Every structure is written in C-alpha cells, then in structure tokens.
Amino acid sequence: MHTLALRGALSLRGMRALVVPMAAAVAFSAFGAVTARADGEVNVYSFREPYLIDPILKTFTHETGIKVNVIYSKDGLIERMAAEGQNSPADLLLTQESGLLIQAKAAGVTQPLQSKVIDAAIDASLRDPEGHWFALTRRARVVYASKERVTQTAITYEELADPKWKGKICIRSGQHTYNIALIASMIAHHGEAEAEKWLTGLRDNLARKPAGGDREGVKDVKAGLCDLAIGNSYYMAAMLKNPEQKAWAESVNMLFPNAGDRGTHVNISGAALAAHAPHRDNAVKLIEFLASPEAQEIYADRNGEYPVIAAAHPSELVKSWGELKADPLPLSEIAGLRKKASELVDKVRFDAGPSS
Numbered sequence: 001m002h003t004l005a006l007r008g009a010l011s012l013r014g015m016r017a018l019v020v021p022m023a024a025a026v027a028f029s030a031f032g033a034v035t036a037r038a039d040g041e042v043n044v045y046s047f048r049e050p051y052l053i054d055p056i057l058k059t060f061t062h063e064t065g066i067k068v069n070v071i072y073s074k075d076g077l078i079e080r081m082a083a084e085g086q087n088s089p090a091d092l093l094l095t096q097e098s099g100l101l102i103q104a105k106a107a108g109v110t111q112p113l114q115s116k117v118i119d120a121a122i123d124a125s126l127r128d129p130e131g132h133w134f135a136l137t138r139r140a141r142v143v144y145a146s147k148e149r150v151t152q153t154a155i156t157y158e159e160l161a162d163p164k165w166k167g168k169i170c171i172r173s174g175q176h177t178y179n180i181a182l183i184a185s186m187i188a189h190h191g192e193a194e195a196e197k198w199l200t201g202l203r204d205n206l207a208r209k210p211a212g213g214d215r216e217g218v219k220d221v222k223a224g225l226c227d228l229a230i231g232n233s234y235y236m237a238a239m240l241k242n243p244e245q246k247a248w249a250e251s252v253n254m255l256f257p258n259a260g261d262r263g264t265h266v267n268i269s270g271a272a273l274a275a276h277a278p279h280r281d282n283a284v285k286l287i288e289f290l291a292s293p294e295a296q297e298i299y300a301d302r303n304g305e306y307p308v309i310a311a312a313h314p315s316e317l318v319k320s321w322g323e324l325k326a327d328p329l330p331l332s333e334i335a336g337l338r339k340k341a342s343e344l345v346d347k348v349r350f351d352a353g354p355s356s
Contacts, residue, residue, distance in 0.1 A: 041067045042282040045077045046094040048269060053094065056298050060289050066282050081109040081274065090274040091283035094136075099177035101133040101270045102335045110272040113284065121291040121309045125330040126268060135268035135331070136290055137305035140233040140324060141182050142264065144218045144252040149227045157186065157257045157265070160228070161201025167354070169202065170217040170226035173210045174350035175342060178232060178267060183341035184334045185265045185327060192340060200348045209353035215239060215248065222251040232267070237304025237317055254321060263327040269305065 046053060050072050057068040071077075078100065081088050093110065095101050104110050105128065112131035119127075126135035143155050160169060172179065187195040207226035217229030218239065229252070239249035256264045271290060277283045289295050296312035299305070306314050306324055313319075349356040 040065065040282075041069060042279045042286050043089045043091045044068060044070045044094060044286075045081065045090045045092070045274075046070055046072045047074065047077060047096050047100060048072075048094050052302055053299075055302060056290065056295050057286075059295065059298065060286055064285060064289070066285065068286070078104050078107050078109060082107050086276045088274060088276050089278060091277040091279045092286060093272045093274060094269070095271070096269050097177055098135075098181060098268050098270060098331050098335065099338065101128070101272055102338070104272055105132040109275050111275045111277070113273045113287065115284065115288060117288040118291055121311075123308070125328055126308050129332050133270050133272040134287075134291070135270045135308045136296075137269045137300050137303060138266045138308055138324070138326065139268070139305045140256055140264045140266050140326070141178065142231060142233045143255040143257055144221055144229040144231055144236075145255050146221050146227045147251060147253055150253070153253070153255065154260060155255045155257050156261070157182070158198060160205065160230070160257075161198045163201075163205070165205040165228065167205065167207050168227040169205045170207055170220045170229040171202075171210050172213055172217065172230075174199075174203075174345035178214070179230075180338050180341045180345070181267050181334055182230075182265050183344060184337035185329055187337045187340055187344075188329055188333055189262065192344070195341075196344050196348060199344055199350060203348055203350045203356065204354050206354045210351050215245060218248045218252055219245070222248045233306075233318075233321070234304040236321075237315075240317070256322070256324070258327070259325050263325040265329075266306075266324075266326045268308070268331065269303070 044057070050070065053070070057070065060066065061068055077093065081090050081093070081104070084090070093104055095104070110132045114131055118134055122134050126138070128134065143160070145152075145155070174183070183195065183199060186198055190198065207220070214229070214231030214235045215238070217226070217231055218235070220226050221229050233254065236249055236254055239245040258264055271287060273280070273283055273287065290299070291309060293309065293311040296307040296309050300307045300312065300318070301315040304315065304318060306318060345351065
C-alpha cells in the first residue's frame with residue numbers, strides 16, 4: 001500500500017479557505033498523474049491517521065486485489081477536493097468526526113450512494129438522509145470523574161450545570177466540533193433557550209478556561225485541578241496504551257451521561273464517496289467492505305471505538321465499559337443545529353471561562 005502523508009496548513013473552520021498550498025499541490029499532482037485513472041485501484045483522502053486505517057485497507061487489498069492509495073492530512077482535504085474539482089483523483093473521503101462529513105457535503109465534494117449493503121448494515125440515524133455519508137465507528141461523549149473525589153456512579157449532561165460542580169469541570173474549547181455536536185444535541189432535546197441556560201451554567205462550573213484536548217482534561221483531573229472532565233470515550237483506550245498517560249486514565253472512572261434515560265450522546269468517524277470518483281466501482285466495494293463485520297471489528301478494536309453494525313463486536317476493553325446506550329437522535333438533526341450551537345458558545349462567552 002502506498003501512503004503519502006501530507007500535513008496541510010489549511011483550516012476547515014467555516015469552509016473559508018480554498019487555497020491549496022504549493023508544496024502539497026505539487027506532491028498531490030504527481031500522485032494523481034500516476035494513479036488516478038489506473039485499473040484495480042482506489043484513492044482515499046483520509047483525516048484519520050495511517051496507523052488507524054492501514055490494517056483495514058491492507059485486509060481489503062488482500063481479499064479483493066484492489067490497491068489502496070492513501071493521502072493523509074490533518075486538515076485541508078475538503079478544500080483541496082473543492083479546488084481540484086472534476087480533476088480530483090479522490091474516490092473516498094475518510095473523516096474522524098461528523099462535522100467534516102457535513103462540511104464535505106456542503107462543499108459539493110461528495111455524491112449520494114445508494115447501496116442495499118449499507119442500508120441493511122447501518123442504522124438510518126447514522127447515515128445522511130440523502131446518502132452522502134455514513135458512520136464507520138461510534139464514540140461516546142463521556143464524563144471522566146476522579147476516583148478519589150467523586151463517589152457517584154451516574155450523571156446526566158444536564159447535571160453538569162448544577163452549582164454543586166462549581167469550579168470542578170474541565171473541558172476543551174466550546175467551539176471544538178466535538179462540543180458543538182454535544183451542544184447541538186442539547187438544543188434538539190431542550191430547545192435553544194434552555195440549552196443557553198445549561199451552557200451558561202456549565203461555563204460557570206468550569207475550573208479554568210476551556211483549553212487543550214480531551215486527554216489534557218483527564219490529566220488535570222489527575223492533578224487535582226478539576227473533578228470532572230468531558231471527553232470522548234476512545235481516549236480512555238488511547239491513554240491506557242501510552243505509558244506517560246496511563247496514570248491519568250487510571251485516576252478516573254468513565255461515566256456515560258443519561259444512560260438511565262435517553263442515552264449518551266455519540267459522534268462518529270465516517271466515510272463519503274467523492275463527487276468525481278474516477279474509480280467509483282472500486283470505491284463502492286471499499287465502502288461496503290468498511291461496513292462488514294470483519295472490517296468493523298478491526299477498525300473499532302484499533303481505535304477503541306464502538307462498531308456501527310449489530311453483527312460486529314467491540315474490543316474486550318470497550319466491552320468492559322458496559323453496554324452503550326446511545327442517544328437515538330439522528331446525526332442529521334444534530335447537523336442542522338450546529339450553527340445555532342456555535343452561536344450560543346459565542347453568546348455566553350463560553351471560551352472566556354467561568355463567570356464571563
């Protein structure tokens with residue numbers, strides 16, 4: 001498998017930039033000239049790091065004989081596809097979260113796929129209603145609670161605004177896509193006015209200004225700066241594998257909010273068929289393979305995430321966290337409220353920190 005890692009400098013925020021960096025453009029042009037129209041191949045643009053997806057793609061190649069060429073970048077791929085237009089060699093886009101799939105559709109770089117295999121395997125709540133994207137794995141937006149200072153074993157998202165947690169919660173930027181999706185889900189469940197009250201209460205309960213990533217929040221719980229940190233469930237698996245971070249993971253319990261009622265908010269990694277896919281048939285074969293039990297179990301195990309199909313099983317570690325009761329709210333409904341969620345973050349000055 002040929003993997004070309006390109007770390008573009010473009011930002012995906014708001015889909016404002018459509019300029020392709022010169023060095024990346026030169027490298028990419030060479031890639032396209034060699035592979036874009038060849039038979040027996042499929043070209044993947046991936047936001048997911050190579051080590052996470054290589055095992056699945058190698059298995060696909062072994063079983064089908066179709067060579068997979070991957071271009072990886074931490075950002076800028078959607079803008080690049082838009083700039084390339086009909087000449088884009090991309091067949092398939094892989095993302096690490098739903099916001100990028102929604103942006104890709106809005107940018108016109110995806111096309112609808114009608115597949116009985118996908119429809120049968122993946123629940124409609126985890127697919128775009130028009131067939132432009134679908135989920136590959138799920139992760140829960142959980143609460144990491146200090147084993148030393150928090151005795152309760154259940155929590156709700158609503159409770160995070162309770163004054164009893166004043167000065168005890170750590171979180172990353174409210175404008176980060178993971179939090180925007182969570183806030184959008186709160187708008188869906190409670191309406192915009194109540195969601196604003198909740199977000200204000202959560203802001204006032206923060207121990208510090210929102211900063212860092214999900215793992216840094218758990219690190220701060222270990223250090224005693226906060227008692228609770230909001231983060232994605234797969235970071236537990238990632239921290240346990242990292243010698244420097246294992247102690248952080250072992251200092252917390254993972255609580256699945258609203259497990260006793262509507263269920264825990266989930267986000268996804270996912271895929272979309274490129275608008276001008278030159279190897280469309282091979283891309284469809286890869287997409288349907290990614291929805292197979294075999295690929296689902298490889299993917300979920302590698303990433304510490306949950307499969308999206310009932311026939312696939314999570315890893316032993318993920319099983320040990322208990323059965324996931326996921327909020328059934330369709331991702332497409334959350335997508336429609338992301339703009340309002342972002343506006344609320346700014347309105348309450350969430351990222352300015354407590355009592356702002």
